[in-house]
Each structure stands twice: as C-alpha cells, then as structure tokens.
Amino acid sequence: MLIILIGSVFAYIYYLKEKKEQLDAIKRGFCPKCHQKSIELTDQRSGGCSGPKILSFECMECGYANSFSVQGGGGCGI
Template sequence: MLIILLGSVFVYIYYLKDKKEQLDAIKRGFCPKCHQKSIELTDQRSGGCSGPKILSYECVECGYANSFAVENNGSCG
C-alpha cells in the first residue's frame, strides 16, 4: 500500500512539472509539442476576484491543445 501511495505522489509531481514546462514554453511563444511559433490563446475564463484564471491554448500547426489554471493577480479593484 505504501508503494502505491509513493508511486502516486511521484507521478503527480512529474505531471505538475511537465505542465509547468509546457506553460513556460507557451509563455515564450512556442508550441510545447511541435516547437513552432503557432500557439494561440483560444479561451480565457476567470473564477472571480480570488479564483484562478483558466487559459486554453491551441497550436494551429499540430493541433496541440491544453488548459492551464494560473493565479488571478487581483483583477478586481
């Protein structure tokens, strides 16, 4: 049981690290899959003043699509 728990924790940590690397590539303007400058923001949703923003990106070259929850830096005021 302990091995399964530890395995799950490591898989989740790897997943979060991979998502962060993908978002970093997108912030630089590149698709994380095909490495072309063809990534576009397709949707942006907000959870309110204190909730995270959900950003959806899609690559027009290879079809890569993913969504990311990012901090909403106090857009209410």
C-alpha cells in the same frame, strides 16, 4: 500499499512538472509539442476576483491543445 501511495505522489509531481514546462514554453510563444511559433490563446475564463484564471491554448500547426489554471494578478478593484 505504501509503495502505491509513494508511486502516486511521484507520478503527480512529474505531471505537475510537465505542465509547468509546457506553460513556460507557451509563455515564450512556442508550442510545447512541435516547437513552432503557432500557439494561440483560444479561451480565457476567470474564477472571480481572487480565483484562478483558466487559459486554453491551441497550436494551429500540430493541433496541440491544453488548458492551464494560473493565479490571476487582477481583481475587482474598489
């Protein structure tokens, strides 16, 4: 049982690392799959004043699509 738990933790850590690398590539303007400059923001949703933003991106060349949850720097100003 301990081996399964440790394996699950490592798999989740690897998943988060891959998502971060994909988001970093998108922030540089490149598709993480085909490495072309054809990635576009298709949707942006906010979780409220202090909640995370959900950003959805899609590549117009290869069809790659993914969504990322990022902490929003904005807020509900007074």
